[in-house]
Amino acid sequence: MSTTNALGEILEFHWMMDMLQTVDVGIVVLNSDFEIKVWNGFMEAHSGKLPSEVRGKTLFSLFPDISETWFRRKTKAVFELRIRAFITWEQRPYLFKFRNFRPITGTEPFMYQNISISALVSATGAVDHICMMVYDMTDAASAKKQLLALQVEHSEMTQAAK
Amino acid sequence: MISVLICDDSLVARKQVAKCLPQDWDVAVHFAKDGAEALIALAEGKGQVLLLDLNMPGMDGYQTLKGINEQQLLTKTIIVSGDIQPEAKERVMALGAIDFIQKPVSSADLAAVLRKHNILALAEEQTAEGLDDTLRDCYQEVTNIAMGQAGDHLARIMNVFVKLPIPNVNLIEVSELHMILSDIEMHEETSGVCQGFLGDGISGEALCILSDSSFGDVAKILDIHEAVDDELQLEILMDVASILIGSCLSGFAKQLDMQFRQGQPVVLGQHQSVEDLIKLNKNNWRKTLAIELSYGLEGYNVQCDLVLLFTEDSLETLNSKLAHLLED
Numbered sequence: 237m238s239t240t241n242a243l244g245e246i247l248e249f250h251w252m253m254d255m256l257q258t259v260d261v262g263i264v265v266l267n268s269d270f271e272i273k274v275w276n277g278f279m280e281a282h283s284g285k286l287p288s289e290v291r292g293k294t295l296f297s298l299f300p301d302i303s304e305t306w307f308r309r310k311t312k313a314v315f316e317l318r319i320r321a322f323i324t325w326e327q328r329p330y331l332f333k334f335r336n337f338r339p340i341t342g343t344e345p346f347m348y349q350n351i352s353i354s355a356l357v358s359a360t361g362a363v364d365h366i367c368m369m370v371y372d373m374t375d376a377a378s379a380k381k382q383l384l385a386l387q388v389e390h391s392e393m394t395q396a397a398k
Numbered sequence: 399m400i401s402v403l404i405c406d407d408s409l410v411a412r413k414q415v416a417k418c419l420p421q422d423w424d425v426a427v428h429f430a431k432d433g434a435e436a437l438i439a440l441a442e443g444k445g446q447v448l449l450l451d452l453n454m455p456g457m458d459g460y461q462t463l464k465g466i467n468e469q470q471l472l473t474k475t476i477i478v479s480g481d482i483q484p485e486a487k488e489r490v491m492a493l494g495a496i497d498f499i500q501k502p503v504s505s506a507d508l509a510a511v512l513r514k515h516n517i518l519a520l521a522e523e524q525t526a527e528g529l530d531d532t533l534r535d536c537y538q539e540v541t542n543i544a545m546g547q548a549g550d551h552l553a554r555i556m557n558v559f560v561k562l563p564i565p566n567v568n569l570i571e572v573s574e575l576h577m578i579l580s581d582i583e584m585h586e587e588t589s590g591v592c593q594g595f596l597g598d599g600i601s602g603e604a605l606c607i608l609s610d611s612s613f614g615d616v617a618k619i620l621d622i623h624e625a626v627d628d629e630l631q632l633e634i635l636m637d638v639a640s641i642l643i644g645s646c647l648s649g650f651a652k653q654l655d656m657q658f659r660q661g662q663p664v665v666l667g668q669h670q671s672v673e674d675l676i677k678l679n680k681n682n683w684r685k686t687l688a689i690e691l692s693y694g695l696e697g698y699n700v701q702c703d704l705v706l707l708f709t710e711d712s713l714e715t716l717n718s719k720l721a722h723l724l725e726d
Contacts, residue, residue, distance in 0.1 A: 309620065317551045319644030322663050327632050350662050
């Protein structure tokens, strides 16, 4: 009886992992030294870096463009206060420079990203890890840019008409 | 309680109008000598109903009506005037008055007009929908504890002493929220971030408003040494907002034995004017429960306001959760 239960749990764990792998959101888990613990399929596909390549390495050694002081400051409250931190594309277009998911018909050269960082509470109640979720916001960003361009054009036209 | 403002340059006329108000009508009566005074009183929320004379020295009744339109003040205006020319009546109705009563006023006339426009019913509806005192007290206490936690969080992460205010709990109308928001937009000295939250059938939005003069000091506190340009300002705003909103909400939720999920924060009015945002939403809701908090940091020039807005349809769930708290 217990073996079937255990087997069931393993099977469940398996498809849950599969889901994390295939979900269309980037998932990165970091420990308090900012070493990468989880790097899901989305991150692998867009960065071209295999999980085996990145696991155990620090975020800053893999992505030297990310400022360490800035990122530590950003995540301090997540570790200490267990609140969520946010990075929006409007402020910082991307954290990871990925190519546009539609390299041919897309108008933007890179992927705009919204990122939320949340605390992962361990079984002991401490926060030893944080989880980063990376969302592709390219469509929203390019729509907003187009809208803005149209507004400018429109106001210029009305100015000219006067 | 509903508020009535009587505006007339003559003391006798003001008293006479006040005497004609229905006896059993539970109202707060305010007076103004001219249009200018009336506009100020209206802006202070002292006149849900305005009884307005037309001919006054200084700002007359017509100008007052124009002023009400320009400032988008929310009031039901009934003209009380001796000038009974059809033209006068037409003009004031075009300017937004809802009715016209001839001077001298009689109790019967006034009652008939008030009844016709459902204003008497308005008062009853308001008392029915208002927050009862125990509940308000409960909201205040829960918020107090939550903001205490948020303050403690801020204090620990920033190493500063946080001055905690008494939270202000109110049911507010769309128009009032409109005032708060357009205030942010009009004053370039303030910036705001809003963030949606929801959980257990309760949903709402948190608004964090930071005065721009605070940025320098906040940067110092957050240990940011770079020059504070526009982009960095935005980032500071976002960071302060997430700390305040995040810890306040989690403190609030914990007491109600629930959890809120937070959406991505959005900077207010960056891409769309606040006016448009509210206009689009106008039909979706009428009232919202607003909890206002304003934080200050001792020794620093930092002023930060946090407003938690709960949607009308969340109130029932929220109230029942609080009721549990009261029972225990």
